Amino acid sequence: MVHPTLAQRLSARGRAATVTPLAATAAIAGVLILLAPFRAAEQPLLRVGVLLGIAGAVQLLHGLRLADAAALRRTLAGGAITILMALAVVNAPYLAGTAIVVVLGGSFVIDAIGYVSVARRAAPGRERWLALAAAAGDLIVAAFLLATQHLSVTWLVTGACGLRALGIAWHIAVSPARTPKDAVRTVIDDLGIADRPEAVALEAEVTADEHARAPSDRRWVTAFVLTLFAIHIARMQADGSLLGFIAPAVAVVGDMLLAMLVVLMIVVPAVVSFRASTRWLERRAWHWSLAVGRLDNGWRYRLVRGWLRYRLRIAIRLREARYSTPAAIRRALATGLPLAAIVAATVPIWGMSWFFDTENWASGLWNSWAESRTDEWREAMVKAVVARGNAGSTPFLVSPAQPLDGDFAFIVIGDTGEGDASQHVLRDQLISVAAHNDVRFLVISSDVVYPNGAMIDYEAKFWLPFKGITKPVYAIPGNHDWYDGLDAFVATFLDADSARTAMHARADAELRVTSTTSERIEALIDEAARLRREYDVPTGYQRAPFFELQTDRFALVAIDTGIVKRIDPAQWAWLESALGRAAGKLTMAVVGHPFYAGGYDMTIDNEAFARLKRLLVSHHVALMMAGDTHDLEYYLESPSNAAPAHYVVNGGGGAYMSFGTALAWPAEPATGTWAFYPDRAAVVDKIESRSPRWKRPAWWWTHAFGAWPFSPEWMSAAFDYNVSPFFQSFIEVRVEPSQRRLRLLPYGVHGRLHWRDLAHSAGLRPPGAASDAEVEWIVPAY
Numbered sequence: 001m002v003h004p005t006l007a008q009r010l011s012a013r014g015r016a017a018t019v020t021p022l023a024a025t026a027a028i029a030g031v032l033i034l035l036a037p038f039r040a041a042e043q044p045l046l047r048v049g050v051l052l053g054i055a056g057a058v059q060l061l062h063g064l065r066l067a068d069a070a071a072l073r074r075t076l077a078g079g080a081i082t083i084l085m086a087l088a089v090v091n092a093p094y095l096a097g098t099a100i101v102v103v104l105g106g107s108f109v110i111d112a113i114g115y116v117s118v119a120r121r122a123a124p125g126r127e128r129w130l131a132l133a134a135a136a137g138d139l140i141v142a143a144f145l146l147a148t149q150h151l152s153v154t155w156l157v158t159g160a161c162g163l164r165a166l167g168i169a170w171h172i173a174v175s176p177a178r179t180p181k182d183a184v185r186t187v188i189d190d191l192g193i194a195d196r197p198e199a200v201a202l203e204a205e206v207t208a209d210e211h212a213r214a215p216s217d218r219r220w221v222t223a224f225v226l227t228l229f230a231i232h233i234a235r236m237q238a239d240g241s242l243l244g245f246i247a248p249a250v251a252v253v254g255d256m257l258l259a260m261l262v263v264l265m266i267v268v269p270a271v272v273s274f275r276a277s278t279r280w281l282e283r284r285a286w287h288w289s290l291a292v293g294r295l296d297n298g299w300r301y302r303l304v305r306g307w308l309r310y311r312l313r314i315a316i317r318l319r320e321a322r323y324s325t326p327a328a329i330r331r332a333l334a335t336g337l338p339l340a341a342i343v344a345a346t347v348p349i350w351g352m353s354w355f356f357d358t359e360n361w362a363s364g365l366w367n368s369w370a371e372s373r374t375d376e377w378r379e380a381m382v383k384a385v386v387a388r389g390n391a392g393s394t395p396f397l398v399s400p401a402q403p404l405d406g407d408f409a410f411i412v413i414g415d416t417g418e419g420d421a422s423q424h425v426l427r428d429q430l431i432s433v434a435a436h437n438d439v440r441f442l443v444i445s446s447d448v449v450y451p452n453g454a455m456i457d458y459e460a461k462f463w464l465p466f467k468g469i470t471k472p473v474y475a476i477p478g479n480h481d482w483y484d485g486l487d488a489f490v491a492t493f494l495d496a497d498s499a500r501t502a503m504h505a506r507a508d509a510e511l512r513v514t515s516t517t518s519e520r521i522e523a524l525i526d527e528a529a530r531l532r533r534e535y536d537v538p539t540g541y542q543r544a545p546f547f548e549l550q551t552d553r554f555a556l557v558a559i560d561t562g563i564v565k566r567i568d569p570a571q572w573a574w575l576e577s578a579l580g581r582a583a584g585k586l587t588m589a590v591v592g593h594p595f596y597a598g599g600y601d602m603t604i605d606n607e608a609f610a611r612l613k614r615l616l617v618s619h620h621v622a623l624m625m626a627g628d629t630h631d632l633e634y635y636l637e638s639p640s641n642a643a644p645a646h647y648v649v650n651g652g653g654g655a656y657m658s659f660g661t662a663l664a665w666p667a668e669p670a671t672g673t674w675a676f677y678p679d680r681a682a683v684v685d686k687i688e689s690r691s692p693r694w695k696r697p698a699w700w701w702t703h704a705f706g707a708w709p710f711s712p713e714w715m716s717a718a719f720d721y722n723v724s725p726f727f728q729s730f731i732e733v734r735v736e737p738s739q740r741r742l743r744l745l746p747y748g749v750h751g752r753l754h755w756r757d758l759a760h761s762a763g764l765r766p767p768g769a770a771s772d773a774e775v776e777w778i779v780p781a782y
Contacts, residue, residue, distance in 0.1 A: 026058045026168040027169035029058075030169060032051050036158055044158070048157065050086070051161075055165035057264070058172070061264075076269060083261065085164065105142040119132045144160075154605075191286055198290055199290065209313070210313065220334060221337060229249065233245075250358075255337070255341070258340050271318070275311070275314070286308060289304050370563060371479075378571060381502035381505045382574070383570055385505075394550075397547070397548055397550060398472075409732055410439060410732075412731050412733055413443075414626070414628070415630050415652070416447070416448060417448050419450075420722055421726075422654055423465050423654030429730075435470075439471060444473065444474070445476060445626060445627035447478030447627060448478070453483050455484075462537075467536070467537060471538065472539075473493075474542060476546055477489050479592075487503055487524055488524065490545070491525050493542050494544070495542070498543040500521060544560075555578070555581065557587070559591045561609070566612070579621075583619070587620065588733070589625070590626070593626055594626035594633070596637075597629040601670040617639075617642055621645065622742070627651035629658050630657050631651060631662075632676065634744075636672075644782070652728045652729040659716035662678055663680060663713075664711060677727065677746070677758045679759035687719040702719075732745040741779060743777070754772050755770075755773055
């Protein structure tokens with residue numbers, strides 16, 4: 001006996017062989033999801049969510065091709081659930097606690113209910129058993145998620161999403177569908193008038209019109225794509241590099257994806273639902289029209305005939321989209337791109353949004369590209385600079401021109417580079433404090449330039465805001481600075497020879513498959529030198545994206561933790577050596593990421609980051625200061641087996657504010673002694689006074705329910721208005737070896753911060769200090 005192949009069996013049920021790529025796409029997405037946690041990532045669930053979204057889009061496209069109406073509704077509902085799950089996973093870092101597990105578990109339960117409904121309607125046999133098997137699988141996954149939510153959320157979510165994508169692939173492989181040639185044939189069949197010549201003739205006429213319109217539709221879509229690209233390339237200011245041109249292209253692709261999602265998830269279901277509910281009226285109109293014919297050519301006949309023609313046109317478009325993936329994409333773009341253009345034009349007024357602002361999607365792409373390569377790039381840079389020599393035994397030591405004998409001060413400011421009012425509002429205070437005679441230098445602790453660290457953004461977001469600073473400026477990069485391979489940062493803050501060596505080494509590490517050519521390297525170095533002359537801001541003293549400063553009684557180590565909060569072996573070796581040179585001194589570390597933030601311990605579930613903290617603590621580093629989180633926070637940790645250590649989040653230097661700290665401070669913070677700025681009352685007052693009425697429901701949800709299942713930090717981005725009052729800050733660090741201590745003086749936009757400005761734990765304010773007393777934290781040498 002000759003057994004039929006799977007393709008033959010599927011074709012026998014009316015299934016098209018062209019559906020196979022959809023199943024393969026979903027299967028590949030599932031496999032990549034399961035492999036995602038094995039690759040270094042700042043937020044591994046971000047790529048899991050993106051891959052699950054691809055699987056959901058495939059599920060929606062396949063659903064449009066199903067012949068059975070009930071199967072169509074079920075698959076579209078399943079695709080919508082998958083897309084919503086993907087959005088939840090993408091935003092997993094901002095979900096409240098284990099809400100991500102609860103949301104996913106609930107999604108599987110809802111999906112299972114849908115399959116049970118299908119099984120109840122299906123006749124006994126294969127279709128019913130397949131539906132019941134799918135429902136059982138959903139319930140098993142949901143039960144497992146809810147029962148084991150205390151385990152690693154990353155692994156649980158990854159496993160559930162991978163199984164979801166593989167289940168979609170299996171469902172596509174066994175679901176019957178029709179071919180594109182069925183699209184036109186079945187339109188009037190559904191109305192029961194396929195035997196009427198007038199109906200057949202009108203169908204043929206409308207079909208011919210649609211074919212004639214196709215080139216115009218393609219030109220329409222092309223014009224919108226080009227217009228959106230022009231908008232994005234103008235706003236993102238392409239600089240001629242690969243990054244400069246790909247980033248706007250990624251934003252346009254994001255616009256196209258949003259357009260298709262809106263159409264497939266909202267417009268198409270709404271149209272299909274409306275058509276189904278008015279199908280009886282359409283049938284009656286057809287029968288009246290066919291009965292009257294052209295004998296009655298009055299306004300009623302013309303009106304009804306025009307409406308039927310419109311319905312027929314929509315039906316043909318839907319049928320074509322249902323049975324042809326290219327047609328579905330083309331129709332979705334033609335309908336959705338105008339909506340995407342409106343979103344692209346108006347998203348700046350909504351507030352900070354990583355989801356709707358597709359220009360930020362490009363940053364996500366560069367983040368995904370750079371996060372797994374950062375350590376390798378940095379190590380190659382460091383080894384190349386060391387091999388070049390000419391720096392003695394301590395190649396990464398910096399020494400300001402002014403002597404550091406006795407007591408002195410310096411400034412640390414983090415996350416500066418947005419180039420808008422939130423950065424410039426702090427400028428007068430920064431320049432004023434930096435002009436003090438005892439201030440010797442300034443350190444930027446993270447994210448010099450947003451969004452992608454490109455050289456084209458440095459003039460407006462670094463050189464201009466820092467014009468007037470005459471003391472040396474050092475910096476360690478944040479994650480955004482790494483998105484262009486650190487080229488612009490290196491050209492700006494490293495000396496020319498080290499910058500040239502470092503950039504060549506990174507390009508070699510990429511096997512020269514990069515836009516960082518020799519010509520571009522020289523152009524970047526020349527541009528940094530030109531801007532340094534024009535704005536007279538002293539930079540270019542470092543030999544790496546990390547450095548050390550040593551005096552006879554004080555040591556400062558500045559550590560680049562890249563994107564995923566870890567350092568490479570070469571930097572680790574330098575750090576151990578630098579800490580050895582700091583033995584017996586009052587030592588401070590500036591770190592790219594904070595060990596405590598938002599009231600939580602950020603080393604949990606991150607062994608590499610915890611190892612770095614243990615190294616610093618074991619060498620008696622008294623103060624660890626970091627940016628990355630956009631506010632001001634203070635923690636005092638007093639372990640039983642070590643000297644007390646002070647931790648400061650200093651990331652309020654100009655970027656949008658992280659209001660999540662103030663709005664969702666935990667009932668039991670990670671340390672017993674703490675403070676943060678701005679406090680909840682100030683944040684709430686600004687949001688309530690500045691929020692327009694259309695944002696009030698979102699604010700009520702955030703204020704009353706903590707934005708559950710999302711976090712207040714996620715929602716607060718919608719309320720970060722770039723108007724006064726501003727809560728940006730920086731810190732003056734006063735090094736006082738004469739008193740064997742450091743003094744930390746925090747500044748806001750109006751000068752020194754006062755205790756009334758901060759939320760803080762009981763007992764942190766010095767005894768007898770009034771609420772209007774200026775804040776200062778003392779870090780003694782132990």
